[in-house]
Amino acid sequence: MKILLVEDDPSVSQALATTLTAHRYTVDTALDGQIALELAIQGEYDIILLDIMLPKLDGLSVCQQLRQQGCQTPILILTAKDANEDIIAGLNAGADDYLIKPCDSAHFLARVRALLRRQGNSKTSPVLTWGDVCLDPTLIQVTYLQRVIILSPKEYSLLELLLRHPQRIFSRSSIINHLWSIDDSPTDAAVTNLIKDLRRKLKSAGIQEELIETVYRLGYRLKAAPKKEKEQLVEDCQKENLASIEQVMWDFRASLEKRIDVLEAAARSPIHNLSSVQHQQVKEEAHRLAGGLGTFGYAKGSDLARAIEHLFIECDWEEAQQQQFTQLLAELKQEIAKPPIVLLPTLKPLMLAIADDTLIAQLQQAAPHRGWQIEIVCDRSDVLHRVGDTPSVIFMSLNHVVPDRRLMLLQELKIQFPNTPILILTTQDSLDSRVAVARLGVSRYILQPATIDEIFDAIAQLPQTTPTDAKVMIVDDDPIALQTLMAVLQPWGLQVTTLNQPKHFWQILTSTVPDVLLLDLEMPTFSGLELCRVVRQDAYYSDLPILVVTAHTDSTSIQQVFAAGADDFIAKPITGPELVTRTLARIERSRIQRQLLQYQKEHLQTRQMQATIDLLTQAANRHNFDEVLHREWQRLTDAQAPLSLISYDIDYFKSYNDIYGYPAGDKCLQRVTHVVWDCIKPGRDLVARLGGDEFAIVLPETSLEQALQVAQRIQQAIAQLQIPHPSCTHQYITVSLGISGTIPQINISAQELIAIATQALYAAKARGRNTYCLYPL
Template identity: 45%
Template sequence: MKLLIIDDDRETTSVLSAVLTAQQLTVDVAPDAQTALALLQTVPYDLIVLDVILPDADGISLCRTIRQQQQTIPILLLTAKDAVGDRVAGLEAGADDYLTKPYDSAELLARIRTLLRRGQTPITETLTWGALQVDPQACRVTYQGNPIKLTPKEYRLLELFLRYPHRVFDRKALLDHAWSIDECPGEEAVTTQIRGLRRKLEAAGLPTDPIETLYGLGYRLRAWQPDPPSPELDIGKQEAIAAIRQMWQEFQGRLQEQLSLLEKASSHLANQTLTPTQQQQAQSTAHRLIGSLSAYGQPEAAILARHIEQGFAAPQSAIALQLTSLLQQLRQATTQPFFAKAPASSTASQPPLTHRILAIAPNLTLLQPLQTAAPNWGCHLDTATDLTSARQQLLTQTPDAIILDLDFPDTQKTGLTLLTQIKRLGPTPVLILTQQDRLRDSPSKTLRDRITVARLGADAYLQKPASPSDIWRVIHRLLHRFDPITAKLLIVDDDPDLLTRLQTQLQPWGFQVTGLSDPSQFWSVLQTTRPDLLLLDVSMPEYSGIDLCRVVRCDAHWYALPILFLSAHADANTLHKALSVGADDYVLKPIAEADLIQRILQRLGRTSALEGMPILR
């Protein structure tokens, strides 16, 4: 938690800062009202301790100014004035509490904690991440009940991540929260503190690093994944399996109708009598079958349905024979009883095998652990130990993703040649594995290797040795990187035509887009729509985008909302002004659709590149 003390008495602020810092609170000091207002525009504070007498203004007037700026930060007036009239004036100006000097430190801390408890996140609650617990009241960190000793900076960073689990913090934001303004460290100080925090958490026994690095964006708390419960202890699983098995039996009638429809469409295709309506119906039917069969744990049948869908997507009489063969295989595959290939107890503890992955590597010591772990990730793993067999498998079926080890005995070039051939066949995502010799390879050669692989179309790059979980985590992200986006966007621009065009461009991506042409309605629309990202035009009548950005950055709830400016002004002065008031990005008009979407995804932390990257340290 971060506090701002506004007082020109150095003795008072020094002692008060020492008391509060000992409670793991971060403290900034402003000696006058002007400095305080400047800090409040750029730094998010959790509480203000305000003296009534200041060199350039009185504290009551400053309190009133802060409230007029729509800031809801708790304010504690700390002053030597103890008259009833002074108390009333302070409270009416918007102060939340009033404490006279001299004061008792215990009473001051109690009042501060009381004010912090009134915020959205109580300071006394226990923050948890699995078995990791942070008690803000006692400033105590434990894992499985055992204490972990952290430095004050490490503690503040960990508490911040647990208090705001879904927020991405860049290094500047972490400096603002965990360091006071008079310390003035570089951004490398954040990296050093997080590295030390990770080491202590690992030494305490945490099996997974709770802090996730998002390359190019910053850090956030990793989503906690509980260990799957033991199948023997879950009494309800057998009942669930029985219910799903019954649903599978009931599904058989509809399945036969769908297969008959597809076979009829295939026959029309062979006779060149397939109508566009029949084509669309067949394609939709095959597409529905992919999801149905995957849900029932029939991965092989789902893959056949996918090939059938692709066949009807661009129907030609030449592929009618292939469709007939695929439909025969699909009928045969769906005659098997539900979960016939595995005992019910083991199947219930694993997700349906909805993806087929091909791993190409010369070393069985890599392939065997991957094979064992594949079902836990809902994947069926095919393997190839040489490039010839890999090419044969690629000719007979298209995997959902490929793991390609470049370290073949003869030369790495053969693996790169195969990568080129894979990318010519289609957009199948490819994860590259390779061994870097740290003793011989220079950084420049390592960079050249990565650039070569990236230019050939690789989707992810992982250095060996890598654990099966690391490899499968990257594959999982590659498979799901195009999941629908559900972020809410609010666009404020006085050009109705531009608003309509932007909504048309962004909505197909899954964004929920609200357009606003009247900036005077901004605050009410913001509160109603509660967007995940804000796009502001710079020049608008009555209120400019600069004005609206200032309002957002001054608000205790909305200060962290990502903001992109849309502007026709390319001059450095306007750009500097936008960034100085808190803009996250600046997009020039005319707006290129691909560039805008990429920037939006970056600010939301959901770019496909990030989703496909392994965790960086």
């Protein structure tokens, strides 16, 4: 369980955080209201502990803004303000509880646990169970057959997380977000090791059944409990998750009678007798019916409700329209008497399997328990002429295939399914065999003998590419539709934000920053098409994937959807697999595009950098030197500030190359340049390689006296390197330097400064090298 603690007193914050951590809570802390608001909006917390007197933004304002933005996380105000009006103000701001400081830790923890229970179902037992495994949050204890299992704090927190959300899939990044504070930065490997350690300890405790299930390319979830407890677990899950598909169906059926009553009340009296409020109410109920009926497969019912809505939109209402309304309502009542279509909230990945009959039988038996569906392919022709969904993985036993056809079949599979990982099972453990299949892009090479569990474990270890933990925003004025879509998407680890008031769209969009947007087509105030256009107009959100959910599948409506800028549409009635597949596909495609753009940007920056630096020494090149010197000359002409230039090269460098060779010469240039960088101010000054061993240093806002000090530092630093050079007078590498400088003027140019510095360099060489000359401009 993860808690956000907002307290500006570091000592109090530390004490509370220590108490909570000792009781296996993960704690993020914030010292001011502004940071707290940002963390609460971006993070996923089970409870927020909030002080009132805070810097930057007070606690009541934080609470109010969170509630306005749709945050449902329980908030406990923890403050020293004990007046009745303060308590009333806190609760009115949206807090769920109010606790006055100081308070003892037992009282404090009891209030926290009470709020967490209230967040779920108050009738649910605080003890979490899975078969004979029991986790008691009050005692912070895990037992199996009444024997205590010793777990580390992170192992305990992971087990509690899975037990509290038995139907949810948690990716590695999601587990990191729940179990580690924002100050920590663990890698995905830390989660993998944590899962492995928890599994090992549970197995050592005598638990034979696998409690944690690895879901292919998604993450981990709680496996179905042992058979004797399974029915009870399902019942508990339904109680805890009111947004389940069954509950959504029940809510929808229960709402129909009330909605039809509104229409019947309008039909019993002439339309002219209806008040403007009643007229608007009928129109809104008809609109919601059109969307809800379409969601649950009542296509005709959706059309009838929409026809009623359009009748009430029209201004002219005569006896013919009254009769038409009555007829439409009668047909609508007949239509909704039919049972709704049940949504399928799960989507099992598909494995394409090519193996002998014995292995196929074992795979088919184990696949349902591992969350897979299997399609059997008997021969090559079945593969080539196969029509259906793209498999998530291909498994092939090479021992089942004729030797001459093995590599050919692998090549054909890779051509037909280029993005699908392929696993092979073989008895060949030779390098030639491994290289041959590696060239064809095989993802896993499994040697016989291998158990079915080892095969599925190898599949589960493939890199995760499905975008779990992504944020989805759904906009629909029908609460039933929102509840339905959330129930289908949340079990896949997606963070779902719903909105039934389109007028708040932009505020929620910018605070949520979703990875994909689902819009209803027809809504009051603003339609889905209008909201789609608004998103496409904004530079930041213009590439946001948008899916329009609609019962209108005629060519005109679909044309309007794509013309507004939507990426895809989902037709009602919605089926779970289609919704999940299209949503995840759009998220994944968007992420790949962003990665590609980032790669292109980095590649462009690299090319630009390569165009301005010398690749050997990493100093600026001649082109960059000319640009910088010209720019600084213009700037310092206006500022009337000094500009100095040092030209230098390595003494007797040609003979050094002749003795030691060019690789050693390159190394020498690199070492000397590195030393020169240390002698200047890199953020202001510039070292450039003009060619061979000839270099120059641009020193903006540097007087001749200061430039002379730079030259002396360079000479001393190079002398300390003691790079051997037998042909040199001093037996070590030395440099000669020419120094010049001036205050730039309009009537002279930077080229004159270069010429004078070069003359000074030649004079230094003429004096015997390993020295410097200073020529003012």
